[in-house]
Amino acid sequence: MPELDRIDRKILDALQRQGRLPLTELAHEVGLSTSPVTERVRRLERAGVITGYHARVDPVAMGRPLLVFVELTLSSKSGELFEKLRAELVHEPRVLECHLVSGRFDYLIKARLSAMSEYRELLAQILQKIPVPAQSNSYVVMEEIKESLMLPVDVPRG
Amino acid sequence: MPELDRIDRKILDALQRQGRLPLTELAHEVGLSTSPVTERVRRLERAGVITGYHARVDPVAMGRPLLVFVELTLSSKSGELFEKLRAELVHEPRVLECHLVSGRFDYLIKARLSAMSEYRELLAQILQKIPVPAQSNSYVVMEEIKESLMLPVDVPRG
DNA sequence: GCTGAAACTGAATAGTT
DNA sequence: AACTATTCAGTTTCAGC
Numbered sequence: 001m002p003e004l005d006r007i008d009r010k011i012l013d014a015l016q017r018q019g020r021l022p023l024t025e026l027a028h029e030v031g032l033s034t035s036p037v038t039e040r041v042r043r044l045e046r047a048g049v050i051t052g053y054h055a056r057v058d059p060v061a062m063g064r065p066l067l068v069f070v071e072l073t074l075s076s077k078s079g080e081l082f083e084k085l086r087a088e089l090v091h092e093p094r095v096l097e098c099h100l101v102s103g104r105f106d107y108l109i110k111a112r113l114s115a116m117s118e119y120r121e122l123l124a125q126i127l128q129k130i131p132v133p134a135q136s137n138s139y140v141v142m143e144e145i146k147e148s149l150m151l152p153v154d155v156p157r158g
Numbered sequence: 159m160p161e162l163d164r165i166d167r168k169i170l171d172a173l174q175r176q177g178r179l180p181l182t183e184l185a186h187e188v189g190l191s192t193s194p195v196t197e198r199v200r201r202l203e204r205a206g207v208i209t210g211y212h213a214r215v216d217p218v219a220m221g222r223p224l225l226v227f228v229e230l231t232l233s234s235k236s237g238e239l240f241e242k243l244r245a246e247l248v249h250e251p252r253v254l255e256c257h258l259v260s261g262r263f264d265y266l267i268k269a270r271l272s273a274m275s276e277y278r279e280l281l282a283q284i285l286q287k288i289p290v291p292a293q294s295n296s297y298v299v300m301e302e303i304k305e306s307l308m309l310p311v312d313v314p315r316g
Numbered sequence: 317g318c319t320g321a322a323a324c325t326g327a328a329t330a331g332t333t
Numbered sequence: 334a335a336c337t338a339t340t341c342a343g344t345t346t347c348a349g350c
Contacts, residue, residue, distance in 0.1 A: 001219065012215055019177045019211030022343055034344075036318055049219040053177030054212060054308065057170055061159065061207040062309045069259065069266060086303050093310035100301040101227065108227060108297065112309060139266065143258040145244050149307060150212065151220045151270060152251035182326060194335050196327075 001047035006156055007032065011040055012049070013153040019053045064094075064112040067141035068119055072107040076132040088129045094122055105137070159205035164314055165190065169198055170207070171311040177211045222252075222270040225299035226277055230265040234290040246287045252280055263295070 004012070010030045014021055021029075027037040044050045059065065074081060082100070089098045089109065097110035109126075113119050119138070127134055162170070168188045172179055179187075185195040202208045217223065232239060240258070247256045247267065255268035267284075271277050277296070285292055 004219075012213070012220070015213035016215060017212070019213045023345095024343055033319055035320085035346085038344075039317090047219070049216055051214045051216055054175070054214060055170070055173035055177045056209045056212060056307055057174060057309050058207055058209055059309055061162075061205070062170070062311065064309060067257065069257075090304050093308070095304065096307065096309075097305045098303040099225065099227075099299040099305075100303060101297040102300050103297045104295070105297075107303075108299075137262070139259040139261045139263075141257040141266075142260050145256040145258060145265075146248050146253065147255045147257075147307070149214055149254065149305070150251070151215050151217055151222060151254075153220065180326060181328095191336055192327075193329090193337090197334090 001049060004049070008040060008044065008049075009153045009155045011037065011044065013155065015041070015050065015053075016150045016153070019055075059112050063114050066113040066115060066119065067144060068111050068113060069139045069141070070107075070109040070111065070123065071105040071137040071139075072109060072126075073105040073135045074107075074130065074132060075134065077106070081130070081132065085126075085130055088126060092122070092126075094118070105135075159207060162207070166198060166202065166207075167311045167313045169195065169202065171313065173199070173208065173211075174308045174311070177213075217270050221272050224271040224273060224277065225302060226269050226271060227297045227299070228265075228267040228269065228281065229263040229295040229297075230267060230284075231263040231293045232265075232288065232290060233292065235264070239288065239290065243284075243288055246284060250280070250284075252276070263293075 007030050011026065014026055014029055023034050023038050023041065026041075027034040030037060041050070059067070074085075085107070086098070089095050094113055095109055095111050097108075099108045100106065101108050111119075111122060113122065123136060123138070127136070165188050169184065172184055172187055181196050181199065182192050184199070185192040188195060199208070217225070232243075243265070244256070247253050247265075252271055253267055253269050255266075257266045258264065259266050269277070269280060271280065281294065281296070285294070
């Protein structure tokens with residue numbers, strides 16, 4: 001993928017905000033006709049810059065009012081062990097995020113759950129899949145101030 | 159909003175995965191014709207179950223390869239102070255998430271940045287807006303195993 | 317690489333069961 | 334509450350610049 005020019009960046013900004021925006025309206029927003037805009041969007045998709053389009057859904061309406069972060073520390077750090085845990089977490093839909101971090105602990109996990117009982121169940125399920133002792137600290141979210149995947153697009157002047 | 163039936167749930171599952179799925183194809187997937195599906199989608203949008211549609215974009219392609227979590231603890235916990243910090247974080251596009259948590263610290267912040275220099279700059283910017291002493295711990299993500307906003311849809315049998 | 321127009325596909329509306 | 338038919342809007346493709 002070559003450089004993203006000013007129009008590519010406008011497209012990425014618009015589609016991050018409004019994923020279902022018709023290409024005709026997108027074209028109007030960026031100041032071109034539909035053909036080149038369609039071609040640019042297809043190019044951004046093919047190049048993996050745009051990785052997908054997704055509806056966002058209200059967690060409370062879906063019966064998942066509880067948001068929890070779990071810090072996980074493993075007593076042993078073999079690559080095989082990490083692979084095993086990764087497979088478990090990737091396939092667990094209640095786990096929305098999982099990151100390997102540097103610092104005080106190993107993994108930071110974010111999960112959306114229906115209730116505390118489900119939290120206990122999920123944690124037990126994860127820990128039991130790990131063949132070495134592991135330590136965990138959990139944090140319950142009391143207020144969600146911001147949650148997004150939208151990346152800022154630095155639009156160059158011009 | 160009344161209960162979500164089996165078809166509503168199928169719609170939510172499909173649109174979370176494929177946000178630009180045409181309504182005709184969505185209708186085919188859920189086994190109805192387009193009119194009732196369109197009506198259901200509009201109803202889910204109006205009720206705030208579907209909160210939006212968004213393209214997802216590759217952070218590395220956007221020049222933000224650095225993912226950092228910051229734990230923030232404030233020495234004083236007035237509502238006014240929280241408001242001030244919240245306003246700052248909500249308007250800062252490099253901050254993707256911010257949650258008020260219970261436990262060892264107050265805020266958990268997630269940011270996507272271009273480099274460590276930007277991290278130092280952002281942290282300084284945030285701390286300087288807070289009129290009381292604050293303590294922070296940061297964690298740099300070494301590997302992103304999973305990141306999503308997709309909520310599991312418990313589809314009842316039938 | 318963009319424009320504009322023609323042909324096609326999907327969306328919206330109204331009327332029917 | 335869902336289906337069908339019609340009309341309108343959006344997408345795609347292609348000739349020309």
